[in-house]
Amino acid sequence: MTALVLALAVNGLVWGLIIALIALGLSIIFGLLDIINVAHGDFFMLGTVFVLVLTMSTGSYWLALALVPIIGFAVGLVLERVIIRPTIRQASLTIVTTFGLSMMLQEGVRATYGAQPRRMAPPIEGTIPLFGIDYDVYRIFAAAFAALCLIAFFAFLTRTKLGTWIRAVRHDPETATALGVPVVRICAITFGLGTAMALLGGAIAAPITTVEFRTGVDILPFCFMAVIIGGLGNLQGTVAAAVLLAVLEGVVTSVTDPTIARIASLGLMSVALLVRPHGLFSGATR
Amino acid sequence: MAKRTLKARTPKTTNGTESGSENVGGLTRRSFLSTALAGGAAASGAYVSLARDMSAFAQASGPIVIGHHCELTGGFASWGYWHNKAALAATKMINEGGGIAGRRLELVTEDTESNPAAGARKLRSLIQRNRASFISGSVHSGVMLASIPVTTELKTVYFSTGEATEATGEKGTRYSFRTGTDTYGLAAAGAPWAFENLGKTWTIISPDYAWGHSHYKEHKAVIEKLGGKVYDPIYVPLDAKDLVPYLARIPQDTQVLFSVFFGALSIAFYTQAKSMGLEKTMKMYSVSGTIEAIAPADLKGAAEGVYIVENFPRMLKYKDDAFHKAYNALLGTDDVHAREAGSDKVNAKSHSWQSYENLFALKQAIEASGWKQKSDDKGVIEALEGLKMENSAGFAQGAKVLRKEDHSGMIDCYISRIENDEFHVKKKVTKEEMTALLPPRFDFSKQPL
Numbered sequence: 001m002t003a004l005v006l007a008l009a010v011n012g013l014v015w016g017l018i019i020a021l022i023a024l025g026l027s028i029i030f031g032l033l034d035i036i037n038v039a040h041g042d043f044f045m046l047g048t049v050f051v052l053v054l055t056m057s058t059g060s061y062w063l064a065l066a067l068v069p070i071i072g073f074a075v076g077l078v079l080e081r082v083i084i085r086p087t088i089r090q091a092s093l094t095i096v097t098t099f100g101l102s103m104m105l106q107e108g109v110r111a112t113y114g115a116q117p118r119r120m121a122p123p124i125e126g127t128i129p130l131f132g133i134d135y136d137v138y139r140i141f142a143a144a145f146a147a148l149c150l151i152a153f154f155a156f157l158t159r160t161k162l163g164t165w166i167r168a169v170r171h172d173p174e175t176a177t178a179l180g181v182p183v184v185r186i187c188a189i190t191f192g193l194g195t196a197m198a199l200l201g202g203a204i205a206a207p208i209t210t211v212e213f214r215t216g217v218d219i220l221p222f223c224f225m226a227v228i229i230g231g232l233g234n235l236q237g238t239v240a241a242a243v244l245l246a247v248l249e250g251v252v253t254s255v256t257d258p259t260i261a262r263i264a265s266l267g268l269m270s271v272a273l274l275v276r277p278h279g280l281f282s283g284a285t286r
Numbered sequence: 287m288a289k290r291t292l293k294a295r296t297p298k299t300t301n302g303t304e305s306g307s308e309n310v311g312g313l314t315r316r317s318f319l320s321t322a323l324a325g326g327a328a329a330s331g332a333y334v335s336l337a338r339d340m341s342a343f344a345q346a347s348g349p350i351v352i353g354h355h356c357e358l359t360g361g362f363a364s365w366g367y368w369h370n371k372a373a374l375a376a377t378k379m380i381n382e383g384g385g386i387a388g389r390r391l392e393l394v395t396e397d398t399e400s401n402p403a404a405g406a407r408k409l410r411s412l413i414q415r416n417r418a419s420f421i422s423g424s425v426h427s428g429v430m431l432a433s434i435p436v437t438t439e440l441k442t443v444y445f446s447t448g449e450a451t452e453a454t455g456e457k458g459t460r461y462s463f464r465t466g467t468d469t470y471g472l473a474a475a476g477a478p479w480a481f482e483n484l485g486k487t488w489t490i491i492s493p494d495y496a497w498g499h500s501h502y503k504e505h506k507a508v509i510e511k512l513g514g515k516v517y518d519p520i521y522v523p524l525d526a527k528d529l530v531p532y533l534a535r536i537p538q539d540t541q542v543l544f545s546v547f548f549g550a551l552s553i554a555f556y557t558q559a560k561s562m563g564l565e566k567t568m569k570m571y572s573v574s575g576t577i578e579a580i581a582p583a584d585l586k587g588a589a590e591g592v593y594i595v596e597n598f599p600r601m602l603k604y605k606d607d608a609f610h611k612a613y614n615a616l617l618g619t620d621d622v623h624a625r626e627a628g629s630d631k632v633n634a635k636s637h638s639w640q641s642y643e644n645l646f647a648l649k650q651a652i653e654a655s656g657w658k659q660k661s662d663d664k665g666v667i668e669a670l671e672g673l674k675m676e677n678s679a680g681f682a683q684g685a686k687v688l689r690k691e692d693h694s695g696m697i698d699c700y701i702s703r704i705e706n707d708e709f710h711v712k713k714k715v716t717k718e719e720m721t722a723l724l725p726p727r728f729d730f731s732k733q734p735l
Contacts, residue, residue, distance in 0.1 A: 011534075110363060116579050116631060117550040118584055122561070208558070209554055212553075214361060214550065215527075218527060249531070250531050253531040253535075258494060258521060262523065
């Protein structure tokens, strides 16, 4: 039993890191633009579809993995200009807008790519023994790569001029404007980055999960839970919450049924909201 | 008389006229109104009566409307595409052959969205707004089970195509029929053979939903009766993406892993089970639903060696006749992989034939009973109870009987193994064997209509 708990804790960590990448995209979009992006899960789905299509057409998963976030960034820029900018800073309106976008993306993929789910073969084959189970090597790679992407993103935010501008606009857009920061362009870039991260998450997860038009529907609630527990717009908190939730659900699933595991996750969210209503790293409040 | 009575009860005004009345040529305003109302009511009654007669005439002579309750979007969309295609092909064939009892068949399709609530709402629309006289229904067990109370309330014959046994079991009614198999039938068809040939210790992993629960219940009963052991079920949430937490819980000494999934969860299951090497230590056994609308080749080896109970062999050569070949041609699929010509879609073949054949079954029952309109439904229901269908262009899956008592189709089943990305039949279970293995547990034919 201990081995099983440990195996599922490690698996939770692996899955949590991939989810963290996706949830982080959701968090930066909300933190900067006040957009409750209901279509974020569908960006993840687009990532799975694009990586499969590009792998089939180029013959290289690695090339597809490199191209998908670039495509995601471009898609994000276009969507920001056409759909998001007219409703920016109106959180309730963005729910309606992005819900419509979500349906358009799903049905667009269903109409063009088809409804049948598909498998993407992992680019790295093989298993390693892990606490009594044979564990997929690709998952280890996926988690390590997701962790690297997270580190790179935080380095970008703290060590580059563009990253500083993003943080400045997030903190105080009026002052940033007064200081000459191109706020409109920063908003567009941020939305593009958030979208690119979701697509990248999809590209990494595709060989583990399934490629189909509804893949994003199920991943969205988990991402929202991570964003809420981590603190709305709190990036480090979001990553920590995603990993914590996944590990907890994995461990609880090893000893009970999945319904109880999901209740435990929701219970954790409730407790976190009560104890730290502003996020995991914001300090306890009375 | 009416005027006198009215006058007697009406107070007089100070000038002696009736309150609110103006006497013009002996006709008061009040008497005019009452006469007009009486005349209007009589005319309306005549109109309603005429309209009813006209409607009955139109219903008895116009096209026969059959509703198709189909999963065009949502989780079962990849199956729904084929159910829709099969139903449209049957409609075209029936109309080209002279319709049903000389009347054109009009098929009206509603998308259930693979959602029980939406499905139930749209089913009412099919019956009440589109005036569908009969319904060929959903393959989604949740939608199917939500539909039966609606069709029973609206006294409409309903064919389901899903597998949860409750539809022709404890939740079935005189109005619900199923030409295909249910979990009871699939367990009877495949489990004894799998017990003998694959192993005695079973673990069942399935989605946490009606279809999976139903399979667990039926298979557990069969295996335990044969003296085998069945571990506690492992239920996977429908929204799960990562199945490792569930696969890791499978007991190591499991000999047969019976999996029941559909769509995206199937792919996730086969992919992740393969990556964990489960097929090296246990036999993988399943039902056709798990790999419906999916080609093993697209799973890139992940389904190799899996045993599947089919209702309609995917390969022509295992039911090698002209009707099967013509059916494949009609749906535009090849004879080996059931893949659509010019696309990569794969026929959900073990289920979608029901959407095709149900229309022919209704045609047979309507013509046999002399049905003209809704009030003749009793005759259709009685004709369907025990209906024999011959292997033919309309019943390409094969000869079958719609059993009188439990309204269930007794059909041939096939136990196949995936080898080199093809379904190779290892054992055929005939409809006669199925009938012997499946004593009816309910008798709907005694329910009043």
